[in-house]
Amino acid sequence: MPALPEGTPVPDDGALPGWVRPSPSGPDDAGRPFGVYVHVPFCSVRCGYCDFNTYTASELGGGANQAAYATTALREVDLARRVLDDAGLGSRPVSTVFFGGGTPTMLPAADLARILRGIDDTWGLAGGAEITTEANPDSVTPESLRLLADAGFTRVSFGMQSAVPHVLATLERTHDPRRVPDVVTWARDVGLDVSLDLIYGTPGESLADWRASLETVLGTGVDHVSAYALVVEPGTKMHAQVRRGELALPDEDDQAAKYELADDLLTEAGLGWYEVSNWARGPEHACRHNLAYWRGDDWWGIGPGAHSYVAGPARGDDAVAGIEGIEGVEGVDGIEHAGVRWWNVKHPRRYAALLESGSSPGAGRELLTPAEAQLERVLLGVRVREGLEVAALDPSRRAAVAGLVARGLVDGVAAVRGRVVLTRRGRLLADSVVRELTP
Known part of the structure; x- marks a missing residue:
């Protein structure tokens, strides 16, 4: 494991x-x-x-x-x-x-x-x-x-x-x-x-x-x-x-x-x-x-090794579009954050013992910056059929969509309408598409 x-x-x-x-x-x-x-x-x-x-x-x-x-x-x-x-x-x-x-x-x-x-x-x-x-x-x-x-x-x-x-x-x-x-x-x-x-x-x-x-x-x-x-x-x-x-x-x-x-x-x-x-x-x-996972909704994971996620107060398509405009909230050392993910201890005995003692079973957590949340938004958003708004991409990467269309990885009609939607070939190479759409 x-x-x-x-x-x-x-x-x-x-x-x-x-x-x-x-x-x-x-x-x-x-x-x-x-x-x-x-x-x-x-x-x-x-x-x-x-x-x-x-x-x-x-x-x-x-x-x-x-x-x-x-x-x-x-x-x-x-x-x-x-x-x-x-x-x-x-x-x-x-x-x-x-x-x-x-x-x-x-x-x-x-x-x-x-x-x-x-x-x-x-x-x-x-x-x-x-x-x-x-x-x-x-x-x-x-x-x-x-x-x-x-x-x-x-x-x-x-x-x-x-x-x-x-x-x-x-x-x-x-x-x-x-x-x-x-x-x-x-x-x-x-x-x-x-x-x-x-x-x-x-x-x-x-x-x-x-x-x-x-x-x-x-x-x-x-x-x-x-x-x-x-x-x-x-x-x-x-x-x-x-x-x-x-x-x-x-x-x-x-x-x-x-x-x-x-x-x-x-x-x-x-x-x-x-x-x-x-x-x-x-x-x-x-x-x-x-x-809900792929769209970045909140969830709580119950059980040993389970992961949970809660978004920060600035989220959603409107907030993610044009990531440079997101207003985060100061979290640690003046860094702005856009979400928190945490995970439980893995072993069932330790998990049970912590809860029985009244303590959280959480083993660790990460505080996502707006840039990290944006990366995940692209990584997950392109995998679903509805695709991802071109406007949600970092401005420096929006021009890459045309090249992906030319190579048959992204649907051209959807791109003209402002969305990144994978073709079947694009689905086979989804990881490569994500690399080209993220800084």
Whole structure:
């Protein structure tokens, strides 16, 4: 698992910087969207490619057990309420809740429902709030899905990864791929929207294998699909296997061909891309929680290793457009800031102990300057289908848009209308586009 970022200390009480408080003369900061992420760090086994902050029962041993986790998470919900109230940001209803992991559905459905109920009791859920949980196909039953739907969950995102047994074996996924159509049916029968998550580029996966996975997904009739290129992170078991020559990674052309095949088949089936790695059958099926991340909304991350973010009082498209005009608020040593991000300690035992003692589980935080916030705005904004306003770019980089259009990376019609929207080739080279659009 990767180390946490470096940062400055989080106060013991978790208090946010004073400049986060809404400005009476500024935008309606107390009205901007607010989401909650709940990290559930438990898995039955550790997959060889995974570098998420997850633990099996044998790794944890005694202490940080699953049975006590809902109580621990609710302690952080209570801390979040106090911190946001003190910052003048506690009156907002929650627009989206996302339970991720790990495998959230390793907890009993009643525990997930209890955490959601605590969030609702604390802030209230906005009308039509999106409530998602991730799940493995082998971690749910018809009854558990019905209990989640009855508790208010609206979406489930299944980690399918592949429909091909030898690909799943390389990834060390333990579920039976034949179970996927069943779990999709169970979820839809109780009224849950369903997403299937796929990984392409696994060592040994052919283009035919990838096509078989896509066709299996489309055969289920789901309304949302995520497809991510496999990234082998240092420190994982798969990274060691690649380093020893036991596994061979595909080249960039193979990855590009698989992305293009996914885009072709999903688009033909009526699922349009709305973010580089995500397709949905219309905007109503897009994952609103993830869109909130990409648009720079506020969120609080509950759980060990979870990250949180709150924007400063000057934010939004109007504030970001022409970054030189942003009026920050003096934070530390006279530096203006535009947002604060913080993250919790990683180990569940330490996380639980801090909350039980009444302290924040925050391990560190960073205070974003307007320039840093602008960089993130471009990095995330170009990835979504709506794109980014050309006016939001640093003035020194706006001229680069014409060159990107000429090279087929940015849509020319959208650029004439004042927005940077990636073409499919641009999506394949999104990181290069960002480098050209940032100072």
